[in-house]
Amino acid sequence: MDFTPFVNTTVTLDNGDSVKLTGTWFNHHLALNTGEELDAGIHSLRSWWDIKNGQWLDEQKDGTANGAMVGTVLADRLGVSAGDTIRVKNADGEKTLSVAGVYDSGGDEDEQVFTALPIAQELGNSREKIDSIEVSALTTPDNELAKKAATKGPSSLSPADYETWYCTAYVSSICYQIQEAIPDSVASPVRQVAESEGNILDKTQLLMILITILSLFGSALGISNLVTASVMERSNEIGLLKAIGARDYRISGIVLTEIIITAIVGGVAGCFMGYGFAQIIGQTVFNASIEMKPMVIPIVAVLIVIVTLAGSIPAIRMLLRLRPAEVLHGR
DSSP: OEEEEEEEEEEEOTTSOEEEEEEEOSSEEEEOTTSOEEEESHHHHTTTOEEEEEOOOOHHHHTTOSEEEEEHHHHHHHTOOTTOEEEEEETTEEEEEEEEEEEEOSSGGGGEEEEEHHHHHHHTTOTTOOSEEEEEOOOOOOOHHHHHHHHHOGGGSOHHHHHHHHTSOOHHHHHHHHHHHSTTOOOOOOHHHHHHHHHHHHHHHHHHHHHHHHHHHHHHHHHHHHHHHHHHHTHHHHHHHHHTTOOHHHHHHHHHHHHHHHHHHHHHHHHHHHHHHHHHHIIIIISSOOOOOTTHHHHHHHHHHHHHHHHHHHHHHHHHHOOHHHHHTTO
Protein backbone atom coordinates (compact mmCIF):
# COMPACT_ATOMS: atom_id res chain seq x y z
CA MET A 1 0.00 0.00 0.00
CA ASP A 2 1.30 3.46 -0.97
CA PHE A 3 0.01 6.77 0.34
CA THR A 4 0.94 10.43 0.59
CA PRO A 5 -0.67 13.62 1.98
CA PHE A 6 -1.36 16.74 -0.08
CA VAL A 7 -1.67 20.44 0.68
CA ASN A 8 -2.74 22.72 -2.15
CA THR A 9 -2.32 26.47 -2.37
CA THR A 10 -2.26 29.05 -5.14
CA VAL A 11 0.91 31.08 -5.67
CA THR A 12 2.08 33.74 -8.08
CA LEU A 13 5.28 33.50 -10.13
CA ASP A 14 7.58 36.35 -11.15
CA ASN A 15 5.94 36.54 -14.58
CA GLY A 16 2.55 37.12 -12.94
CA ASP A 17 1.13 33.63 -13.61
CA SER A 18 -0.98 32.08 -10.88
CA VAL A 19 -0.24 28.37 -10.50
CA LYS A 20 -1.18 25.58 -8.15
CA LEU A 21 1.51 24.68 -5.63
CA THR A 22 1.12 21.23 -4.09
CA GLY A 23 3.01 20.13 -1.02
CA THR A 24 3.49 16.41 -0.49
CA TRP A 25 5.89 13.68 0.56
CA PHE A 26 8.32 12.38 -2.02
CA ASN A 27 10.04 9.44 -0.32
CA HIS A 28 9.20 10.11 3.30
CA HIS A 29 10.59 7.56 5.77
CA LEU A 30 8.18 6.39 8.45
CA ALA A 31 8.93 4.37 11.59
CA LEU A 32 5.65 2.97 12.87
CA ASN A 33 4.77 2.11 16.47
CA THR A 34 4.55 -1.54 15.42
CA GLY A 35 8.28 -1.55 14.67
CA GLU A 36 7.73 -1.53 10.90
CA GLU A 37 9.50 0.97 8.66
CA LEU A 38 8.45 2.13 5.21
CA ASP A 39 8.97 4.85 2.65
CA ALA A 40 5.79 6.59 1.51
CA GLY A 41 5.28 9.38 -0.94
CA ILE A 42 4.51 10.48 -4.45
CA HIS A 43 7.65 8.86 -5.87
CA SER A 44 6.08 5.39 -5.58
CA LEU A 45 2.48 6.59 -5.91
CA ARG A 46 3.11 8.24 -9.31
CA SER A 47 5.84 5.94 -10.55
CA TRP A 48 4.62 6.33 -14.15
CA TRP A 49 5.67 9.99 -14.28
CA ASP A 50 8.41 10.52 -16.86
CA ILE A 51 11.26 12.66 -15.54
CA LYS A 52 12.23 14.73 -18.57
CA ASN A 53 15.02 16.64 -16.91
CA GLY A 54 16.82 16.25 -13.59
CA GLN A 55 15.57 13.70 -11.06
CA TRP A 56 13.02 13.06 -8.35
CA LEU A 57 13.29 15.29 -5.31
CA ASP A 58 15.05 13.18 -2.67
CA GLU A 59 13.37 14.03 0.61
CA GLN A 60 15.62 11.76 2.66
CA LYS A 61 18.73 13.38 1.24
CA ASP A 62 17.58 17.00 1.04
CA GLY A 63 15.16 16.97 3.97
CA THR A 64 12.63 19.78 3.67
CA ALA A 65 14.98 22.10 1.79
CA ASN A 66 13.51 24.48 -0.75
CA GLY A 67 13.33 21.97 -3.59
CA ALA A 68 10.57 21.56 -6.13
CA MET A 69 9.48 19.64 -9.18
CA VAL A 70 7.85 21.43 -12.08
CA GLY A 71 5.44 20.03 -14.67
CA THR A 72 6.71 19.95 -18.23
CA VAL A 73 4.04 22.37 -19.57
CA LEU A 74 4.79 24.96 -16.90
CA ALA A 75 8.54 24.45 -17.26
CA ASP A 76 8.36 25.07 -21.03
CA ARG A 77 6.34 28.22 -20.45
CA LEU A 78 8.80 29.52 -17.86
CA GLY A 79 11.88 28.25 -19.68
CA VAL A 80 13.28 26.51 -16.61
CA SER A 81 15.02 23.17 -16.18
CA ALA A 82 16.69 21.20 -13.40
CA GLY A 83 19.07 23.35 -11.38
CA ASP A 84 17.20 26.61 -12.03
CA THR A 85 15.22 28.48 -9.39
CA ILE A 86 11.70 29.85 -9.34
CA ARG A 87 10.19 32.32 -6.89
CA VAL A 88 6.68 31.75 -5.64
CA LYS A 89 4.69 34.10 -3.44
CA ASN A 90 1.27 34.77 -2.02
CA ALA A 91 -0.26 36.78 0.80
CA ASP A 92 1.37 34.51 3.41
CA GLY A 93 4.93 34.89 2.15
CA GLU A 94 7.32 33.93 -0.60
CA LYS A 95 9.89 31.24 -1.30
CA THR A 96 12.68 30.70 -3.77
CA LEU A 97 12.58 27.06 -4.88
CA SER A 98 15.31 25.09 -6.60
CA VAL A 99 14.03 22.90 -9.44
CA ALA A 100 15.16 19.30 -8.85
CA GLY A 101 13.41 17.88 -11.89
CA VAL A 102 10.89 18.43 -14.65
CA TYR A 103 8.23 15.71 -14.97
CA ASP A 104 5.66 14.70 -17.55
CA SER A 105 2.52 13.25 -15.96
CA GLY A 106 0.31 13.34 -19.02
CA GLY A 107 -2.38 15.22 -17.06
CA ASP A 108 -3.27 18.49 -15.36
CA GLU A 109 -0.30 18.11 -12.98
CA ASP A 110 1.99 19.21 -15.85
CA GLU A 111 0.96 22.83 -15.07
CA GLN A 112 1.69 22.55 -11.34
CA VAL A 113 4.61 22.80 -8.95
CA PHE A 114 5.22 20.06 -6.38
CA THR A 115 7.31 20.78 -3.31
CA ALA A 116 7.90 19.43 0.19
CA LEU A 117 4.87 19.36 2.47
CA PRO A 118 6.16 21.89 5.08
CA ILE A 119 6.81 24.53 2.41
CA ALA A 120 3.26 24.36 1.05
CA GLN A 121 1.86 24.35 4.59
CA GLU A 122 3.82 27.50 5.37
CA LEU A 123 2.75 29.30 2.19
CA GLY A 124 -0.82 28.15 2.67
CA ASN A 125 -0.86 29.23 6.31
CA SER A 126 -1.93 25.70 7.25
CA ARG A 127 0.87 24.35 9.43
CA GLU A 128 0.30 20.75 10.57
CA LYS A 129 -2.78 20.55 8.36
CA ILE A 130 -3.37 18.65 5.14
CA ASP A 131 -6.10 18.82 2.49
CA SER A 132 -6.21 15.19 1.43
CA ILE A 133 -4.44 11.85 1.53
CA GLU A 134 -4.17 9.71 -1.57
CA VAL A 135 -3.93 5.96 -1.01
CA SER A 136 -3.09 3.28 -3.55
CA ALA A 137 -3.89 -0.29 -2.50
CA LEU A 138 -4.22 -3.63 -4.23
CA THR A 139 -7.92 -4.44 -3.85
CA THR A 140 -10.20 -7.43 -4.23
CA PRO A 141 -12.88 -7.09 -6.96
CA ASP A 142 -16.32 -6.31 -5.55
CA ASN A 143 -18.81 -9.14 -5.18
CA GLU A 144 -22.38 -9.22 -3.82
CA LEU A 145 -21.14 -8.91 -0.23
CA ALA A 146 -19.04 -5.82 -1.01
CA LYS A 147 -21.85 -4.21 -3.01
CA LYS A 148 -24.32 -4.80 -0.17
CA ALA A 149 -21.94 -3.21 2.35
CA ALA A 150 -21.33 -0.24 0.05
CA THR A 151 -25.01 0.46 -0.66
CA LYS A 152 -26.73 -0.49 2.62
CA GLY A 153 -23.83 0.07 5.01
CA PRO A 154 -21.79 -2.36 7.13
CA SER A 155 -24.54 -2.46 9.77
CA SER A 156 -26.74 -4.39 7.32
CA LEU A 157 -24.35 -7.34 7.36
CA SER A 158 -24.57 -10.33 9.65
CA PRO A 159 -21.65 -10.77 12.11
CA ALA A 160 -20.08 -13.50 9.94
CA ASP A 161 -20.47 -11.46 6.73
CA TYR A 162 -19.19 -8.34 8.47
CA GLU A 163 -16.02 -10.16 9.58
CA THR A 164 -15.46 -11.50 6.06
CA TRP A 165 -16.04 -8.07 4.50
CA TYR A 166 -13.91 -6.22 7.08
CA CYS A 167 -10.95 -8.61 6.67
CA THR A 168 -11.03 -8.59 2.85
CA ALA A 169 -9.38 -5.87 0.78
CA TYR A 170 -12.57 -4.56 -0.82
CA VAL A 171 -12.53 -0.89 -1.78
CA SER A 172 -15.45 -0.21 0.56
CA SER A 173 -13.82 -1.97 3.55
CA ILE A 174 -10.55 -0.08 3.03
CA CYS A 175 -12.43 3.24 2.96
CA TYR A 176 -14.34 2.25 6.08
CA GLN A 177 -11.15 1.41 7.98
CA ILE A 178 -9.49 4.66 6.88
CA GLN A 179 -12.45 6.61 8.30
CA GLU A 180 -12.11 4.61 11.52
CA ALA A 181 -8.41 5.48 11.78
CA ILE A 182 -8.85 9.19 10.93
CA PRO A 183 -11.78 10.72 12.84
CA ASP A 184 -14.09 13.12 10.97
CA SER A 185 -12.56 12.13 7.63
CA VAL A 186 -14.36 11.12 4.46
CA ALA A 187 -12.77 8.36 2.38
CA SER A 188 -14.08 7.84 -1.13
CA PRO A 189 -12.69 5.54 -3.82
CA VAL A 190 -11.61 6.64 -7.25
CA ARG A 191 -13.93 4.17 -8.94
CA GLN A 192 -12.27 4.34 -12.35
CA VAL A 193 -8.94 3.27 -10.88
CA ALA A 194 -10.47 0.72 -8.50
CA GLU A 195 -12.54 -0.87 -11.26
CA SER A 196 -9.53 -0.98 -13.57
CA GLU A 197 -7.49 -2.73 -10.89
CA GLY A 198 -10.39 -5.12 -10.27
CA ASN A 199 -10.65 -5.94 -13.99
CA ILE A 200 -6.92 -6.57 -14.16
CA LEU A 201 -7.11 -8.90 -11.17
CA ASP A 202 -10.10 -10.75 -12.68
CA LYS A 203 -8.27 -11.25 -15.96
CA THR A 204 -5.09 -12.28 -14.17
CA GLN A 205 -7.06 -14.79 -12.09
CA LEU A 206 -8.72 -16.21 -15.22
CA LEU A 207 -5.32 -16.48 -16.91
CA MET A 208 -3.90 -18.34 -13.90
CA ILE A 209 -6.89 -20.74 -13.92
CA LEU A 210 -6.42 -21.46 -17.63
CA ILE A 211 -2.68 -22.01 -17.15
CA THR A 212 -3.42 -24.37 -14.24
CA ILE A 213 -5.91 -26.40 -16.30
CA LEU A 214 -3.50 -26.67 -19.23
CA SER A 215 -0.71 -27.62 -16.84
CA LEU A 216 -2.86 -30.40 -15.37
CA PHE A 217 -3.61 -31.77 -18.85
CA GLY A 218 0.06 -31.56 -19.76
CA SER A 219 1.05 -33.31 -16.54
CA ALA A 220 -1.46 -36.11 -17.15
CA LEU A 221 -0.13 -36.65 -20.69
CA GLY A 222 3.45 -36.63 -19.42
CA ILE A 223 2.65 -39.16 -16.69
CA SER A 224 0.81 -41.35 -19.22
CA ASN A 225 3.81 -41.39 -21.58
CA LEU A 226 6.31 -42.08 -18.81
CA VAL A 227 4.31 -44.87 -17.17
CA THR A 228 3.51 -46.49 -20.52
CA ALA A 229 7.19 -46.46 -21.44
CA SER A 230 8.06 -47.94 -18.04
CA VAL A 231 5.50 -50.75 -18.47
CA MET A 232 6.83 -51.53 -21.95
CA GLU A 233 10.42 -51.70 -20.65
CA ARG A 234 9.36 -54.02 -17.84
CA SER A 235 6.98 -56.14 -19.92
CA ASN A 236 9.15 -59.26 -19.52
CA GLU A 237 9.22 -58.79 -15.74
CA ILE A 238 5.45 -58.26 -15.63
CA GLY A 239 4.86 -61.29 -17.90
CA LEU A 240 7.00 -63.46 -15.62
CA LEU A 241 5.03 -62.30 -12.56
CA LYS A 242 1.79 -63.22 -14.29
CA ALA A 243 3.22 -66.58 -15.37
CA ILE A 244 4.06 -67.58 -11.79
CA GLY A 245 0.59 -66.70 -10.58
CA ALA A 246 0.61 -62.98 -9.66
CA ARG A 247 -2.84 -61.44 -9.92
CA ASP A 248 -3.50 -58.39 -12.09
CA TYR A 249 -4.59 -56.27 -9.13
CA ARG A 250 -1.34 -57.03 -7.26
CA ILE A 251 0.82 -56.06 -10.22
CA SER A 252 -1.29 -52.94 -10.80
CA GLY A 253 -0.94 -52.08 -7.10
CA ILE A 254 2.86 -52.32 -7.29
CA VAL A 255 2.98 -50.05 -10.34
CA LEU A 256 0.52 -47.53 -8.86
CA THR A 257 2.45 -47.45 -5.56
CA GLU A 258 5.66 -46.57 -7.41
CA ILE A 259 3.83 -43.91 -9.41
CA ILE A 260 2.14 -42.32 -6.37
CA ILE A 261 5.39 -42.22 -4.35
CA THR A 262 7.13 -40.53 -7.27
CA ALA A 263 4.17 -38.13 -7.66
CA ILE A 264 4.26 -37.19 -3.96
CA VAL A 265 7.98 -36.43 -4.07
CA GLY A 266 7.56 -34.45 -7.28
CA GLY A 267 4.50 -32.67 -5.90
CA VAL A 268 6.30 -31.55 -2.73
CA ALA A 269 9.28 -30.32 -4.75
CA GLY A 270 6.96 -28.60 -7.24
CA CYS A 271 4.99 -26.96 -4.42
CA PHE A 272 8.11 -25.35 -2.96
CA MET A 273 9.38 -24.33 -6.40
CA GLY A 274 5.98 -22.89 -7.32
CA TYR A 275 5.83 -20.92 -4.07
CA GLY A 276 9.30 -19.53 -4.78
CA PHE A 277 8.37 -18.48 -8.32
CA ALA A 278 5.13 -16.96 -7.01
CA GLN A 279 7.14 -14.79 -4.60
CA ILE A 280 9.40 -13.66 -7.45
CA ILE A 281 6.41 -12.80 -9.66
CA GLY A 282 4.61 -11.09 -6.76
CA GLN A 283 7.57 -8.87 -5.94
CA THR A 284 8.32 -8.13 -9.61
CA VAL A 285 4.77 -7.44 -10.82
CA PHE A 286 2.83 -6.36 -7.71
CA ASN A 287 5.65 -5.36 -5.35
CA ALA A 288 4.08 -7.56 -2.68
CA SER A 289 4.66 -11.01 -1.23
CA ILE A 290 2.25 -13.86 -2.00
CA GLU A 291 0.64 -15.51 1.01
CA MET A 292 0.02 -19.23 0.76
CA LYS A 293 -3.41 -20.20 2.06
CA PRO A 294 -3.51 -23.39 4.21
CA MET A 295 -6.39 -24.68 2.06
CA VAL A 296 -4.05 -24.81 -0.94
CA ILE A 297 -2.08 -27.78 0.45
CA PRO A 298 -4.95 -30.34 0.57
CA ILE A 299 -6.27 -29.07 -2.78
CA VAL A 300 -2.85 -29.60 -4.37
CA ALA A 301 -2.59 -33.07 -2.79
CA VAL A 302 -5.97 -34.09 -4.22
CA LEU A 303 -5.06 -32.73 -7.66
CA ILE A 304 -1.77 -34.67 -7.60
CA VAL A 305 -3.61 -37.93 -6.89
CA ILE A 306 -6.28 -37.28 -9.54
CA VAL A 307 -3.79 -36.28 -12.24
CA THR A 308 -1.51 -39.21 -11.40
CA LEU A 309 -4.34 -41.75 -11.56
CA ALA A 310 -5.76 -40.23 -14.75
CA GLY A 311 -2.37 -40.32 -16.42
CA SER A 312 -1.80 -43.91 -15.31
CA ILE A 313 -5.03 -45.33 -16.77
CA PRO A 314 -3.65 -46.04 -20.30
CA ALA A 315 -0.57 -47.77 -18.85
CA ILE A 316 -2.66 -49.88 -16.45
CA ARG A 317 -4.94 -50.94 -19.29
CA MET A 318 -1.89 -51.96 -21.30
CA LEU A 319 -0.55 -53.87 -18.30
CA LEU A 320 -3.81 -55.80 -17.90
CA ARG A 321 -3.80 -56.80 -21.57
CA LEU A 322 -0.30 -58.30 -21.42
CA ARG A 323 -0.30 -62.07 -21.99
CA PRO A 324 2.58 -63.95 -20.30
CA ALA A 325 3.09 -66.43 -23.15
CA GLU A 326 3.38 -63.71 -25.82
CA VAL A 327 5.64 -61.50 -23.72
CA LEU A 328 8.02 -64.27 -22.68
CA HIS A 329 8.32 -65.46 -26.30
CA GLY A 330 9.18 -61.93 -27.40
CA ARG A 331 6.01 -61.32 -29.39
